[in-house]
Amino acid sequence: MRKLKKLIDNLYKNQIERTTVLKEIIKIVDSNNKNVISNKFSLYGKWDQTKCFLITYPNSIIKNGESPLKTLSQFLVDHLELIDCVHILPFMPSSSDAGFSVIDYYKIDNDYGDWNDLKLISNNKNIMIDLILNHASSKSKWFYNFLSGKGEGSDYFKVVKNWSGEAQIERPRTTDIFKDFSTKKGVKTLWCTFSHDQIDLDFGNPRVLIEFLKIIKFYVEKNIKIFRLDAVAFLWKEKNTNCINRPETHIIIKIIRLFADLIDKDIIILTETNLPNKENLSYFGKSDESDWIYNFTLSPLILYTLISGDCDKLRKWSMSMPPADDGHAYINFLSTHDGIGLRPIEDRMSDDELSYFIRHMEDIGSKISYKRTKWGEKVPYEINTTYLDGLKTTFYGDDNLQIKRFQCAYVIMMAMEGIPAIYIHNIIGTHNNYDLIKFGKEKRTINRFIWDANELYKKLDDKKSTNYKILKSFKKILKLRQNQLAFHPNATQFTLNLGNSIFGIWRQDRNRKQSIFSISNITHKHMSFPLKNINLIENEFWYDLLSNESINCHEASITIKPYQSLWITNHLSKPKI
DSSP states (O other), X not given: OHHHHHHHHHHOOOHHHHHHHHHHHHHHHHTOGGGOOOOTTOTGGGOSTTOOEEEEOTTSEEBTTBOHHHHHHHHHHHHOTTOOEEEEOOOSOBSSGGGTSBSOTTOOOTTTOOHHHHHHHHTTSEEEEEEEOSEEETTSHHHHHHHHTOSTTTTOBOBXXXXXXXXXXXXXXXXXSEEEEEETTEEEEEEOSSBTTEEEBOTTSHHHHHHHHHHHHHHHTTXXXXXXXXXXXXXXXXXXXXXXXXXXXXXXXXXXXXXHHHHOTTOEEEEOOOSOHHHHHGGGTTTTSOSEEEOTTHHHHHHHHHHHTOOHHHHHHHHHOOOOOTTOEEEEOSOOSSOEESGGGTTTSOHHHHHHHHHHHHHTTOEEEEEEOTTSOEEEEEEESOHHHHTSOXXXXXXXXXXXXXXXXXXXXXXXXXXXXXXXXXXXXXXXXXXXXXXXXXXXXXXXXXXXXXXXXXXXXXXXXXXXXXXXXXXXXXXHHHTOXXXXXXSEEEEEOOOSSEEEEEEEOTTSOOEEEEEEEOSSSOEEXXXXXXXXXXXXXXXXXXXXXXXXXXXXXXXXXXXXXXXXXXXXXXXXX
């Protein structure tokens, strides 16, 4: 509580506000214990390599006559028993942005189901939800109260008065950032970082912070204990700054972290900050902010690596990554509901390399979204494609190795330090959906196809379909991974320098008994790999988990097929598949 008081004192200058905030937090904490559900699937109850996320919309799969959440629950039982955590993208009533313009944080959209449907999932899986802090819907009760000048929410939104330094503001959109609204008290200019339907909240008002702490408590009582802080880097606005990653934003996260510890030790905080690597890493704080952070750089770097056949940039980045503190972790992913962000690689590619990369992606059918710089210039912000179709071809021309390249990408990702997170359209091999874009929808819808459950199940039962092959491959890799102590989220990682055609890392479990060398040929050619390049101790038995073959450490070299990966280990823990 002393730490909490100090943080509040640093955030709010008014003594009355500081006292009020502290009293309100104490009141929320004191009302706690009796309603909080003990989660037998607690993440920290089993903090190991079995952790894995599925990322999905509540309605990524639909079935006639059944709520999408119930359909999702059954799909998890039928096909994804190996995955213990599910990030369900916003299921609250919303007016735009695929759920991220929230109307009411305390309700489930009737189109998705109800609390009983969600409970079907939380009874068997850890659920992560989006805590959308930066903004709320222009159709929300809060905003209607703002327009009328009275009631809850009437003072929650960021009003702009005599603002200076607009050109410095950094944001991932090209729309006007300020928007005038007519209210009972006259015309007010409001801040709109993402769209004019998503009105920014004002965390300079302590009542906004208190409201979100109550929302966290509400969801904890619903047995949801993993919170993704969406767009959190944009929270605090200050004149003559770029209004991103402000010190006050980090203070707010620290307050949320301390509050979470006070009401339930199992709560996990994850920050969503699609930023250059150094800024992204800052959200760990000193182990007092986010428990986990997204590894945003991994996705575009692996994509570039596999279509260029050159792992130089991936290797150098991997070598520079600091290990997460014990109990903290990176969330490793290759794609999500959004596009493949380009900001994390801004300092890792030259302008010519980035332009060439983008042109290639456009040539194979990807779309590009843009942001506006502080100079008013439009620059690429993200690539919009499914990850599978982003790997159609290489810079060297057409080939028939798309699925192999896709599988290679995921083997690399799942070997990295941290927790893997797999978007539903990757695990079932969905292709680009151009239909909605043709009708004027945003470019991100290319990766947001909605499957009919009956059609999807037929595809997954057909052994000749791409969907069946990809899901089967994921299940094999997940099963293998979950049995290897060297893939613990905090196990040692060391990046190997094996040249530009082969990417390799060495993982070792925390008891120093198991080693795994993850070796991947990232080219479309057969490669001869000298075994002397890795340290295979002679008096131990070495085995490739992925091919089920032993490795003779006395051989001079082995041949690796195009996009083939090896997980060479000295400790055989091979499950039945």
